[in-house]
Amino acid sequence: MSGANTDSGLVGPISAARSALPTLSELSRSNRSLLLMAPLLVFEVLIFVVPFAILLRISLTDGSSDHVYEPGTWSLESYATVFNSDLLHSIILYSFVLGAIVTVLSVLIGLFYAYAIWRSSGVVTSLLLLSVVMPLLTTLVIRTYAFNPLLSPTGTVNDVLLSVGLLSEPIQFVPATVGAIVGQLYIVLPYAVLAIYSVMATMDWGLVEAARDLGASRPRSFVEVVLPQVMPGIIVAAVISFAWSVGAYAAPDLLSNGITFAVHAEDLMIGDMRYSLAAALSVVMLVLMLVSVAIISAVLNFFGGDFDLA
Amino acid sequence: MHRETLETLAFRTGYLTLFALLLLPLLVVVATSFAASGRLAFPPESYSLVWYGEFFGDVRWLTAFENSIIVGVGTAILATVLGVLAAFGQEIDDGSRIGSIVGPLVLIPLLIPPVILGITLLMYFSELGIRGSYVTLVLAHTLWATPLVYFVMRSVFSRFDWQQLDAAADLGAGPIQSFVHVVLPNVKQGVFVGGLLAFIISLQEFVMALFLSTASTETIPVLAWTEIRQALDPMVSVVSTFLILFSLVALVLAALATNLEWVSRQLS
Numbered sequence: 001m002s003g004a005n006t007d008s009g010l011v012g013p014i015s016a017a018r019s020a021l022p023t024l025s026e027l028s029r030s031n032r033s034l035l036l037m038a039p040l041l042v043f044e045v046l047i048f049v050v051p052f053a054i055l056l057r058i059s060l061t062d063g064s065s066d067h068v069y070e071p072g073t074w075s076l077e078s079y080a081t082v083f084n085s086d087l088l089h090s091i092i093l094y095s096f097v098l099g100a101i102v103t104v105l106s107v108l109i110g111l112f113y114a115y116a117i118w119r120s121s122g123v124v125t126s127l128l129l130l131s132v133v134m135p136l137l138t139t140l141v142i143r144t145y146a147f148n149p150l151l152s153p154t155g156t157v158n159d160v161l162l163s164v165g166l167l168s169e170p171i172q173f174v175p176a177t178v179g180a181i182v183g184q185l186y187i188v189l190p191y192a193v194l195a196i197y198s199v200m201a202t203m204d205w206g207l208v209e210a211a212r213d214l215g216a217s218r219p220r221s222f223v224e225v226v227l228p229q230v231m232p233g234i235i236v237a238a239v240i241s242f243a244w245s246v247g248a249y250a251a252p253d254l255l256s257n258g259i260t261f262a263v264h265a266e267d268l269m270i271g272d273m274r275y276s277l278a279a280a281l282s283v284v285m286l287v288l289m290l291v292s293v294a295i296i297s298a299v300l301n302f303f304g305g306d307f308d309l310a
Numbered sequence: 311m312h313r314e315t316l317e318t319l320a321f322r323t324g325y326l327t328l329f330a331l332l333l334l335p336l337l338v339v340v341a342t343s344f345a346a347s348g349r350l351a352f353p354p355e356s357y358s359l360v361w362y363g364e365f366f367g368d369v370r371w372l373t374a375f376e377n378s379i380i381v382g383v384g385t386a387i388l389a390t391v392l393g394v395l396a397a398f399g400q401e402i403d404d405g406s407r408i409g410s411i412v413g414p415l416v417l418i419p420l421l422i423p424p425v426i427l428g429i430t431l432l433m434y435f436s437e438l439g440i441r442g443s444y445v446t447l448v449l450a451h452t453l454w455a456t457p458l459v460y461f462v463m464r465s466v467f468s469r470f471d472w473q474q475l476d477a478a479a480d481l482g483a484g485p486i487q488s489f490v491h492v493v494l495p496n497v498k499q500g501v502f503v504g505g506l507l508a509f510i511i512s513l514q515e516f517v518m519a520l521f522l523s524t525a526s527t528e529t530i531p532v533l534a535w536t537e538i539r540q541a542l543d544p545m546v547s548v549v550s551t552f553l554i555l556f557s558l559v560a561l562v563l564a565a566l567a568t569n570l571e572w573v574s575r576q577l578s
Contacts, residue, residue: 247423
């Protein structure tokens with residue numbers, strides 16, 4: 001052995017290496033944090049950012065010649081198809097209308113249910129929360145599938161309505177747009193409730209009581225005191241409901257005959273292997289969605305500011 | 311006074327109805343799994359365990375179950391490692407530019423419709439030539455599971471006592487040593503809950519899996535989807551009941567683990 005290291009065996013090099021490593025507090029803080037965040041950053045770049053760059057690239061390849069996408073080509077043909085096809089226009093419109101209806105319902109019902117959870121106490125709170133979390137534990141395939149025996153013409157809802165005498169003939173809820181709306185609402189409602197409830201839970205009930213003592217009616221105290229404070233939760237609920245419902249796949253496919261963009265895109269990808277067109281349609285949908293989400297949150301923010309009591 | 315009681319009554323009826331409606335589809339699933347006939351009706355005309363017997367004799371379902379577990383465990387491990395490290399890094403970050411993009415970057419995938427993510431990743435993995443393995447499913451599910459781990463850990467680390475790290479450093483602990491022996495033991499409940507959420511997310515996820523799985527790697531939701539589109543039969547209800555039970559047991563275990571920890575801390 002040579003040099004200053006007089007320790008025998010492996011211990012020497014290891015302890016030397018160890019003392020050469022800076023301690024956690026010696027290493028500069030920003031270097032440490034960068035090192036710790038690096039794996040996630042690398043992952044997000046490789047599995048999220050780069051794939052979207054490739055989606056964009058594939059949307060710009062020549063998809064017109066035949067059904068297979070051709071690497072290396074450049075063409076706006078697929079975008080032209082999206083902008084010119086009446087079929088695609090009606091599909092996109094249908095997706096947005098479905099998304100808008102489900103979003104409005106999910107925010108209104110979510111607001112009401114979150115308020116009920118907030119105002120309840122003890123076991124009731126736990127039960128109401130459980131009813132929101134339980135559906136989340138079930139895959140959306142199954143959540144959607146359960147509506148068939150309930151809503152079909154020979155299903156439970158029709159049976160009950162017929163036997164009570166409210167109906168003389170069964171209504172076809174599925175397959176129909178009503179079924180898709182109900183199914184999709186059931187998928188997004190739990191997230192809406194939790195988003196709104198998480199904000200409500202931090203609110204001070206005393207403010208509502210004060211408003212009532214000053215003579216505000218229940219609805220008025222709700223609109224003027226509760227609503228402005230939960231606006232951040234409402235925005236999150238609206239954005240989540242909207243993004244997922246415009247992109248709805250399972251509920252429309254299983255419960256309705258209406259074709260959403262997601263159902264059509266799956267057909268293009270898996271059925272027809274038209275990569276370029278599927279990519280272009282996805283890019284257009286993403287842009288339309290981002291614009292809508294920006295508008296929704298701007299509008300809600302505006303109302304949030306308007307209702308502000310301060 | 312009279313109007314107030316009417317309002318209260320309407321309010322109660324309203325949320326109790328919603329409560330029932332939220333649980334009704336799950337009740338349908340569990341009840342139909344015990345149906346004696348192959349026709350899907352709620353409530354079933356007669357009950358039997360015949361479809362449960364079918365499940366345990368069906369190689370396709372058992373394989374799908376195995377696939378789901380493999381992908382779920384893989385997702386839980388990857389998402390937990392990425393989420394815990396990033397949340398810790400974010401916590402000790404003193405306002406670097408990269409630190410400020412980590413939060414949005416990890417959150418955005420949750421807001422993109424899974425169909426678009428599925429299409430995008432299918433094209434990407436096809437280009438890379440790694441289609442149809444467990445790896446592609448784990449990577450896709452990790453995209454959705456990591457935000458959950460990340461946000462759970464952010465809130466856990468916000469309550470962490472940072473002086474412990476300085477103490478460890480004074481005693482000569484290296485960075486990895488202090489992380490393993492000081493930080494991790496303090497936050498292991500959060501790590502466990504985050505990992506469990508990641509596992510459950512992966513177990514339930516279906517749209518991305520529909521695009522990325524092949525016949526040999528199809529998960530339970532994907533197989534359920536294929537079966538449902540062919541015919542509605544109680545077998546899917548059986549599988550769903552197992553899936554519900556599985557997630558519920560996992561959650562109860564998590565609650566117990568965190569509570570037992572709390573109890574033992576009170577006793578010591």
